[in-house]
Amino acid sequence: xxxxxxxxxxxxxxxxxxxxxxxCLVSRAGICPGAGANSAPRTQPAAAVxxxxxxxxxxxxIHSAREFSGYVICFCSGQAVSSVALPDGRRQILDVLLxxxxxxxxxxxxxxxxxxxxxxxxxxxxxxDRKEFYGALAQxxxxxxxxxxxxxxxxxxxxxxxxxxxxxxxxxxxxxFILDLAMKLIDRGFAKEQTISFPLRxxxxxxxxxxxxVHTSKMLRQLRRDRVIDLEAxxxxxxxMIQLRQIAGP
Amino acid sequence: xxxxxxxxxxxxxxxxxxxxxxxCLVSRAGICPGAGANSAPRTQPAAAVxxxxxxxxxxxxIHSAREFSGYVICFCSGQAVSSVALPDGRRQILDVLLxxxxxxxxxxxxxxxxxxxxxxxxxxxxxxDRKEFYGALAQxxxxxxxxxxxxxxxxxxxxxxxxxxxxxxxxxxxxxFILDLAMKLIDRGFAKEQTISFPLRxxxxxxxxxxxxVHTSKMLRQLRRDRVIDLEAxxxxxxxMIQLRQIAGP
DNA sequence: CGGATAGTTGAGTTATCTCAAATGCAGTGG
DNA sequence: CCACTGCATTTGAGATAACTCAACTATCCG
Numbered sequence: 001x002x003x004x005x006x007x008x009x010x011x012x013x014x015x016x017x018x019x020x021x022x023x024c025l026v027s028r029a030g031i032c033p034g035a036g037a038n039s040a041p042r043t044q045p046a047a048a049v050x051x052x053x054x055x056x057x058x059x060x061x062i063h064s065a066r067e068f069s070g071y072v073i074c075f076c077s078g079q080a081v082s083s084v085a086l087p088d089g090r091r092q093i094l095d096v097l098l099x100x101x102x103x104x105x106x107x108x109x110x111x112x113x114x115x116x117x118x119x120x121x122x123x124x125x126x127x128x129d130r131k132e133f134y135g136a137l138a139q140x141x142x143x144x145x146x147x148x149x150x151x152x153x154x155x156x157x158x159x160x161x162x163x164x165x166x167x168x169x170x171x172x173x174x175x176x177f178i179l180d181l182a183m184k185l186i187d188r189g190f191a192k193e194q195t196i197s198f199p200l201r202x203x204x205x206x207x208x209x210x211x212x213x214v215h216t217s218k219m220l221r222q223l224r225r226d227r228v229i230d231l232e233a234x235x236x237x238x239x240x241m242i243q244l245r246q247i248a249g250p
Numbered sequence: 251x252x253x254x255x256x257x258x259x260x261x262x263x264x265x266x267x268x269x270x271x272x273x274c275l276v277s278r279a280g281i282c283p284g285a286g287a288n289s290a291p292r293t294q295p296a297a298a299v300x301x302x303x304x305x306x307x308x309x310x311x312i313h314s315a316r317e318f319s320g321y322v323i324c325f326c327s328g329q330a331v332s333s334v335a336l337p338d339g340r341r342q343i344l345d346v347l348l349x350x351x352x353x354x355x356x357x358x359x360x361x362x363x364x365x366x367x368x369x370x371x372x373x374x375x376x377x378x379d380r381k382e383f384y385g386a387l388a389q390x391x392x393x394x395x396x397x398x399x400x401x402x403x404x405x406x407x408x409x410x411x412x413x414x415x416x417x418x419x420x421x422x423x424x425x426x427f428i429l430d431l432a433m434k435l436i437d438r439g440f441a442k443e444q445t446i447s448f449p450l451r452x453x454x455x456x457x458x459x460x461x462x463x464v465h466t467s468k469m470l471r472q473l474r475r476d477r478v479i480d481l482e483a484x485x486x487x488x489x490x491m492i493q494l495r496q497i498a499g500p
Numbered sequence: 501c502g503g504a505t506a507g508t509t510g511a512g513t514t515a516t517c518t519c520a521a522a523t524g525c526a527g528t529g530g
Numbered sequence: 531c532c533a534c535t536g537c538a539t540t541t542g543a544g545a546t547a548a549c550t551c552a553a554c555t556a557t558c559c560g
Binding site: 084086087088090091092094104105107134138141144145148149151152154155156158159160161162163165166167207209210249250 | 334335336337338340341342344354355357384388391394395398399401402404405406408409410411412413415416417457459460499500
């Protein structure tokens with residue numbers, strides 16, 4: 001089922017895909033019901049939307065190619081991390097991007113803003129012109145609603161991250177990061193026998209939790225020693241979900 | 251000028267105010283141009299929008315009164331802090347609310363979500379039914395654009411906060427907090443002779459920067475000793491903006 | 501096999517926290 | 531007006547979590 005959905009991205013994407021594909025646009029919020037065409041009086045025959053497709057190797061960055069107008073990114077396969085960085089190289093990872101994720105704040109995404117997206121696996125993403133994207137939203141009430149939900153959900157996630165960085169200790173931060181990522185992967189059907197793909201390096205986990213790689217290593221060791229997680233060969237299994245939640249705290 | 255604008259909030263608010271008042275809705279993003287009525291073909295004679303007005307004393311909380319549908323808050327006068335808190339009382343302050351600020355993520359704003367808004371001065375705010383608010387947005391392309399800008403700006407602010415909490419030291423955090431707040435106040439014309447109202451307690455600054463009140467006190471002392479800021483009697487003056495920016499870092 | 505990259509571990513350092521006591525300051529009731 | 535109570539702030543001393551540095555090991559890739 002998952003493969004089928006991903007396959008629907010192959011080849012050029014046109015308006016039909018735009019409406020129907022649960023892995024396009026703000027799909028997670030339920031934008032693409034297929035019923036969009038017959039619901040609201042305002043819905044018109046939609047104009048074609050320009051969508052480009054890109055592949056990227058693990059560890060490469062997705063940059064703005066100085067496209068002035070900006071765009072919205074739909075992440076279609078693989079894994080990546082989005083972050084904001086300082087000139088000296090320090091950075092804070094904000095989110096792990098999985099297929100179905102959508103990055104809509106790309107106005108700010110120019111070489112000077114410090115924002116980076118780094119692929120952690122070989123990945124595929126699409127770019128949609130920002131204006132066309134917003135135009136399509138305005139014409140579809142159900143898409144508009146879903147987009148608002150996405151904005152609010154994104155804000156909530158960012159706020160929870162701030163709370164974690166400001167007020168939780170190292171072990172809690174690591175536990176939360178793993179828990180959140182695992183739940184996200186499981187929710188989207190990317191877990192095989194409770195095991196998920198985990199291509200992240202220590203440096204990524206450290207940058208996501210505001211710690212150093214060395215300290216991150218020690219905390220992970222502790223979680224492994226206590227049999228809370230199995231982590232080896234770039235794959236992760238949550239061995240004791242109850243304990244992991246307890247460590248992560250409220 | 252400022253007083254005049256605020257005065258326009260007195261009494262009942264109707265559609266006319268909704269369109270024209272720069273301190274209502276997502277006004278900062280420029281939503282209320284007055285020109286809204288004659289621009290797009292979709293614009294209809296707008297229905298009345300339900301707006302309620304509330305006053306609140308310093309140190310009181312603005313709660314959800316368990317209104318199921320949710321609402322959007324327009325902050326009209328005074329100062330407040332918005333935060334997300336843990337059951338044990340730890341909290342992270344996310345933003346200082348000034349007149350003209352708008353809180354649109356109130357879907358999540360119920361007693362269980364841990365979100366709090368605490369007035370730090372006697373304040374006035376208004377609540378607008380969320381559905382009506384979004385409905386009005388959908389009918390006005392320029393309002394929709396402004397709302398998108400607000401979403402993106404809010405996300406950017408949240409991400410910068412995460413970066414600060416994750417990757418900057420105590421003095422930088424304090425300096426940034428003061429700098430950001432001072433610039434926001436100055437931008438909106440709330441500075442008198444470079445001096446701004448600063449009703450926050452140590453505890454607030456600590457909760458905004460992820461530090462303890464004790465350590466916050468020590469960092470503030472340092473900034474005062476070095477003549478970077480004057481802070482007394484609940485008012486703040488940035489004495490040396492250049493140095494403050496230097497401390498705050500890139 | 502060799503070189504590069506990633507992870508582990510220990511030892512010592514430092515930033516921040518905790519605790520506690522002292523001071524200041526504002527509001528209250530006598 | 532003054533003592534009193536309660537809160538906010540300051541300051542110092544000691545504890546601790548997280549950091550830095552450095553050496554070592556493991557893993558990957560040509």
